[in-house]
Amino acid sequence: MRKPIIAGNWKMHKTVEEAIVLANAIKRDVFDIEDVEIVLCPPFTSLGDVKDVILETNISLGAQNMHWEAEGAKTGEISSKMLKQIGCKYVIIGHSERRAYFGETNQTVNNKVGAALKEGLFPIMCVGEKLEERESGKAFDIISGHIEGGLVNIGPEEILNLVIAYEPVWAIGTGKNATPDQAQEVHKFIRGLLAKKYGKDTSEKIRIQYGGSVKPSNIESLIGEKDIDGALVGGASLKSESFVELVKKSSQVVK
Numbered sequence: 375m376r377k378p379i380i381a382g383n384w385k386m387h388k389t390v391e392e393a394i395v396l397a398n399a400i401k402r403d404v405f406d407i408e409d410v411e412i413v414l415c416p417p418f419t420s421l422g423d424v425k426d427v428i429l430e431t432n433i434s435l436g437a438q439n440m441h442w443e444a445e446g447a448k449t450g451e452i453s454s455k456m457l458k459q460i461g462c463k464y465v466i467i468g469h470s471e472r473r474a475y476f477g478e479t480n481q482t483v484n485n486k487v488g489a490a491l492k493e494g495l496f497p498i499m500c501v502g503e504k505l506e507e508r509e510s511g512k513a514f515d516i517i518s519g520h521i522e523g524g525l526v527n528i529g530p531e532e533i534l535n536l537v538i539a540y541e542p543v544w545a546i547g548t549g550k551n552a553t554p555d556q557a558q559e560v561h562k563f564i565r566g567l568l569a570k571k572y573g574k575d576t577s578e579k580i581r582i583q584y585g586g587s588v589k590p591s592n593i594e595s596l597i598g599e600k601d602i603d604g605a606l607v608g609g610a611s612l613k614s615e616s617f618v619e620l621v622k623k624s625s626q627v628v629k
Protein backbone atom coordinates (compact mmCIF):
# COMPACT_ATOMS: atom_id res chain seq x y z
CA MET A 375 0.00 0.00 0.00
CA ARG A 376 1.42 3.36 -1.01
CA LYS A 377 1.19 6.11 1.60
CA PRO A 378 -0.24 9.25 -0.03
CA ILE A 379 1.98 12.30 0.02
CA ILE A 380 0.68 15.86 0.10
CA ALA A 381 3.43 18.39 -0.55
CA GLY A 382 3.04 22.17 -0.45
CA ASN A 383 5.19 24.03 -2.96
CA TRP A 384 5.31 27.58 -1.64
CA LYS A 385 7.28 28.77 -4.69
CA MET A 386 8.59 32.35 -4.30
CA HIS A 387 6.14 33.20 -1.53
CA LYS A 388 6.56 33.93 2.19
CA THR A 389 9.22 35.84 4.05
CA VAL A 390 10.88 34.00 6.91
CA GLU A 391 8.40 35.50 9.37
CA GLU A 392 5.40 34.53 7.22
CA ALA A 393 6.79 31.05 6.66
CA ILE A 394 7.13 30.46 10.40
CA VAL A 395 3.52 31.56 10.97
CA LEU A 396 2.22 29.29 8.19
CA ALA A 397 4.24 26.27 9.29
CA ASN A 398 3.08 26.68 12.89
CA ALA A 399 -0.57 26.91 11.84
CA ILE A 400 -0.28 23.76 9.73
CA LYS A 401 1.59 21.89 12.46
CA ARG A 402 -1.11 22.72 15.02
CA ASP A 403 -3.88 21.28 12.86
CA VAL A 404 -2.34 18.15 11.35
CA PHE A 405 -0.48 16.78 14.38
CA ASP A 406 -2.65 13.66 14.56
CA ILE A 407 -2.53 12.65 10.88
CA GLU A 408 -0.43 9.53 10.40
CA ASP A 409 -1.69 7.94 7.21
CA VAL A 410 -0.69 10.82 4.90
CA GLU A 411 2.86 12.04 4.44
CA ILE A 412 2.97 15.83 4.75
CA VAL A 413 5.75 17.88 3.17
CA LEU A 414 6.37 21.64 3.22
CA CYS A 415 8.63 23.14 0.54
CA PRO A 416 9.35 26.76 1.48
CA PRO A 417 11.86 28.98 -0.34
CA PHE A 418 15.54 28.35 0.48
CA THR A 419 15.62 31.36 2.83
CA SER A 420 13.04 29.79 5.16
CA LEU A 421 14.20 26.17 5.15
CA GLY A 422 16.13 26.42 8.44
CA ASP A 423 13.35 28.23 10.31
CA VAL A 424 10.59 25.97 9.01
CA LYS A 425 12.74 22.99 9.96
CA ASP A 426 12.85 24.28 13.55
CA VAL A 427 9.05 24.60 13.59
CA ILE A 428 8.42 21.06 12.33
CA LEU A 429 11.21 19.31 14.23
CA GLU A 430 10.03 15.95 15.59
CA THR A 431 6.58 16.22 14.04
CA ASN A 432 4.78 14.29 11.29
CA ILE A 433 5.77 16.99 8.75
CA SER A 434 8.83 16.71 6.49
CA LEU A 435 10.86 19.45 4.88
CA GLY A 436 11.43 19.78 1.14
CA ALA A 437 13.30 22.21 -1.10
CA GLN A 438 12.13 23.47 -4.49
CA ASN A 439 15.30 22.97 -6.50
CA MET A 440 19.01 22.13 -6.25
CA HIS A 441 22.16 21.95 -8.36
CA TRP A 442 23.65 18.56 -9.21
CA GLU A 443 27.21 19.37 -8.15
CA ALA A 444 28.21 18.99 -4.51
CA GLU A 445 29.97 22.37 -4.40
CA GLY A 446 31.86 24.78 -6.62
CA ALA A 447 31.78 28.05 -8.52
CA LYS A 448 28.04 28.11 -9.21
CA THR A 449 26.87 31.53 -8.02
CA GLY A 450 23.34 31.49 -6.67
CA GLU A 451 23.00 27.72 -6.58
CA ILE A 452 22.37 25.30 -3.71
CA SER A 453 23.64 21.71 -3.53
CA SER A 454 22.07 18.47 -2.33
CA LYS A 455 24.61 18.36 0.48
CA MET A 456 23.43 21.76 1.75
CA LEU A 457 19.79 20.69 1.58
CA LYS A 458 20.47 17.47 3.42
CA GLN A 459 22.44 19.26 6.10
CA ILE A 460 19.71 21.84 6.74
CA GLY A 461 17.21 19.02 7.27
CA CYS A 462 15.46 18.44 3.96
CA LYS A 463 14.07 15.02 3.20
CA TYR A 464 12.58 15.92 -0.19
CA VAL A 465 13.55 18.12 -3.12
CA ILE A 466 11.32 19.09 -6.04
CA ILE A 467 13.14 18.59 -9.33
CA GLY A 468 12.18 19.66 -12.83
CA HIS A 469 9.09 21.68 -11.97
CA SER A 470 7.54 23.01 -15.19
CA GLU A 471 8.32 26.59 -14.10
CA ARG A 472 12.00 25.63 -13.90
CA ARG A 473 11.79 23.96 -17.28
CA ALA A 474 10.01 26.98 -18.80
CA TYR A 475 11.90 29.89 -17.22
CA PHE A 476 15.28 28.49 -16.19
CA GLY A 477 16.21 26.25 -19.08
CA GLU A 478 15.89 22.91 -17.30
CA THR A 479 15.92 19.90 -19.58
CA ASN A 480 15.52 16.16 -19.15
CA GLN A 481 19.32 16.04 -18.92
CA THR A 482 19.57 18.56 -16.06
CA VAL A 483 16.64 16.87 -14.35
CA ASN A 484 18.45 13.55 -14.62
CA ASN A 485 21.67 15.07 -13.22
CA LYS A 486 19.75 16.50 -10.28
CA VAL A 487 17.75 13.33 -9.58
CA GLY A 488 20.97 11.28 -9.53
CA ALA A 489 22.74 13.75 -7.22
CA ALA A 490 19.76 14.01 -4.86
CA LEU A 491 19.44 10.23 -4.52
CA LYS A 492 23.18 9.88 -3.96
CA GLU A 493 22.93 12.35 -1.09
CA GLY A 494 20.02 10.44 0.47
CA LEU A 495 17.38 12.99 -0.52
CA PHE A 496 14.01 11.93 -1.94
CA PRO A 497 13.41 13.71 -5.25
CA ILE A 498 9.92 14.73 -6.34
CA MET A 499 10.44 14.61 -10.10
CA CYS A 500 7.89 16.68 -12.03
CA VAL A 501 6.65 15.67 -15.47
CA GLY A 502 3.80 16.92 -17.60
CA GLU A 503 2.68 18.26 -20.93
CA LYS A 504 1.79 21.79 -22.08
CA LEU A 505 -1.65 22.61 -23.42
CA GLU A 506 -0.53 22.65 -27.07
CA GLU A 507 1.15 19.28 -26.60
CA ARG A 508 -2.06 17.79 -25.22
CA GLU A 509 -4.15 19.35 -27.97
CA SER A 510 -1.86 18.03 -30.69
CA GLY A 511 -1.96 14.50 -29.28
CA LYS A 512 1.65 14.58 -28.04
CA ALA A 513 1.03 14.43 -24.29
CA PHE A 514 2.05 10.80 -23.84
CA ASP A 515 5.23 11.23 -25.91
CA ILE A 516 6.25 14.24 -23.85
CA ILE A 517 5.55 12.46 -20.58
CA SER A 518 7.47 9.35 -21.57
CA GLY A 519 10.36 11.60 -22.64
CA HIS A 520 10.31 13.26 -19.20
CA ILE A 521 10.20 9.91 -17.41
CA GLU A 522 12.81 8.13 -19.51
CA GLY A 523 15.10 11.16 -19.76
CA GLY A 524 14.83 11.95 -16.06
CA LEU A 525 15.54 8.39 -14.94
CA VAL A 526 18.60 7.50 -17.03
CA ASN A 527 20.95 5.40 -14.85
CA ILE A 528 18.59 5.40 -11.87
CA GLY A 529 18.52 1.85 -10.54
CA PRO A 530 15.71 -0.28 -9.07
CA GLU A 531 16.69 0.30 -5.42
CA GLU A 532 17.12 4.03 -5.75
CA ILE A 533 13.86 4.47 -7.61
CA LEU A 534 11.87 3.54 -4.50
CA ASN A 535 13.02 6.81 -2.91
CA LEU A 536 11.68 8.86 -5.77
CA VAL A 537 8.24 10.40 -6.07
CA ILE A 538 6.86 11.39 -9.44
CA ALA A 539 4.56 14.41 -9.75
CA TYR A 540 2.39 14.45 -12.84
CA GLU A 541 1.66 18.12 -13.39
CA PRO A 542 -0.04 19.04 -16.65
CA VAL A 543 1.29 22.54 -17.31
CA TRP A 544 -2.14 23.75 -18.41
CA ALA A 545 -3.50 22.94 -14.96
CA ILE A 546 -0.85 24.70 -12.88
CA GLY A 547 -2.09 27.91 -11.29
CA THR A 548 -4.98 28.11 -13.75
CA GLY A 549 -7.80 26.88 -11.53
CA LYS A 550 -8.50 24.24 -14.18
CA ASN A 551 -7.47 20.83 -12.84
CA ALA A 552 -7.23 17.67 -14.91
CA THR A 553 -10.33 15.59 -14.34
CA PRO A 554 -9.79 12.50 -12.19
CA ASP A 555 -10.20 10.38 -15.35
CA GLN A 556 -7.65 12.40 -17.31
CA ALA A 557 -5.16 12.29 -14.44
CA GLN A 558 -5.70 8.58 -13.77
CA GLU A 559 -5.11 7.80 -17.46
CA VAL A 560 -1.69 9.47 -17.30
CA HIS A 561 -0.77 8.04 -13.90
CA LYS A 562 -1.56 4.54 -15.16
CA PHE A 563 0.55 5.22 -18.24
CA ILE A 564 3.47 6.39 -16.07
CA ARG A 565 3.19 3.32 -13.85
CA GLY A 566 3.28 1.21 -17.00
CA LEU A 567 6.52 2.92 -18.08
CA LEU A 568 7.99 2.29 -14.63
CA ALA A 569 6.90 -1.36 -14.80
CA LYS A 570 8.74 -1.78 -18.11
CA LYS A 571 11.89 -0.24 -16.68
CA TYR A 572 11.87 -1.62 -13.11
CA GLY A 573 9.39 -4.50 -13.08
CA LYS A 574 5.76 -4.57 -12.00
CA ASP A 575 6.38 -5.12 -8.28
CA THR A 576 8.67 -2.12 -8.04
CA SER A 577 6.38 0.06 -10.12
CA GLU A 578 3.52 -0.68 -7.72
CA LYS A 579 5.57 0.78 -4.86
CA ILE A 580 6.43 4.10 -6.51
CA ARG A 581 4.26 7.05 -5.55
CA ILE A 582 2.86 9.26 -8.30
CA GLN A 583 1.35 12.54 -7.15
CA TYR A 584 -0.96 14.72 -9.17
CA GLY A 585 -0.38 18.49 -9.31
CA GLY A 586 -2.32 21.30 -10.97
CA SER A 587 -5.03 23.39 -9.30
CA VAL A 588 -5.58 20.91 -6.49
CA LYS A 589 -7.95 22.34 -3.90
CA PRO A 590 -10.14 21.06 -1.07
CA SER A 591 -13.08 20.71 -3.48
CA ASN A 592 -11.32 18.31 -5.87
CA ILE A 593 -8.77 16.42 -3.77
CA GLU A 594 -11.03 13.51 -2.83
CA SER A 595 -12.03 12.66 -6.36
CA LEU A 596 -8.41 12.88 -7.54
CA ILE A 597 -6.79 10.78 -4.88
CA GLY A 598 -9.69 8.35 -4.96
CA GLU A 599 -8.22 7.16 -8.27
CA LYS A 600 -6.20 3.96 -8.14
CA ASP A 601 -2.86 5.35 -9.33
CA ILE A 602 -2.98 8.82 -7.76
CA ASP A 603 -0.95 8.84 -4.56
CA GLY A 604 -1.32 12.36 -3.29
CA ALA A 605 -0.78 15.86 -4.57
CA LEU A 606 1.82 18.52 -5.19
CA VAL A 607 0.04 21.73 -4.30
CA GLY A 608 0.90 25.32 -5.17
CA GLY A 609 -1.75 27.98 -4.52
CA ALA A 610 -3.78 26.02 -1.98
CA SER A 611 -0.67 25.37 0.13
CA LEU A 612 -0.19 29.05 0.90
CA LYS A 613 -3.02 29.23 3.41
CA SER A 614 -3.10 26.90 6.38
CA GLU A 615 -6.89 26.41 6.17
CA SER A 616 -6.85 25.05 2.62
CA PHE A 617 -3.67 23.00 3.03
CA VAL A 618 -4.90 21.44 6.27
CA GLU A 619 -8.24 20.62 4.62
CA LEU A 620 -6.39 18.91 1.76
CA VAL A 621 -4.43 16.80 4.21
CA LYS A 622 -7.47 15.88 6.27
CA LYS A 623 -9.60 15.01 3.26
CA SER A 624 -6.78 12.84 1.90
CA SER A 625 -6.61 11.05 5.20
CA GLN A 626 -10.34 10.33 5.03
CA VAL A 627 -9.97 8.86 1.54
CA VAL A 628 -7.18 6.57 2.76
CA LYS A 629 -9.42 5.27 5.55
Ligand code: PEP
Pocket residue numbers: 383541545546547548549585586587588606607608609610
Ligand atom coordinates in the same frame (compact mmCIF):
# COMPACT_ATOMS: atom_id res chain seq x y z
C1 PEP B 1 2.56 23.58 -8.73
O1 PEP B 1 3.08 24.61 -9.09
O2 PEP B 1 3.25 22.58 -8.49
C2 PEP B 1 1.10 23.56 -8.63
C3 PEP B 1 0.53 22.41 -8.70
O3 PEP B 1 0.47 24.77 -8.52
P1 PEP B 1 -1.12 25.01 -8.30
O4 PEP B 1 -1.56 24.05 -7.23
O5 PEP B 1 -1.23 26.43 -7.87
O6 PEP B 1 -1.76 24.74 -9.61
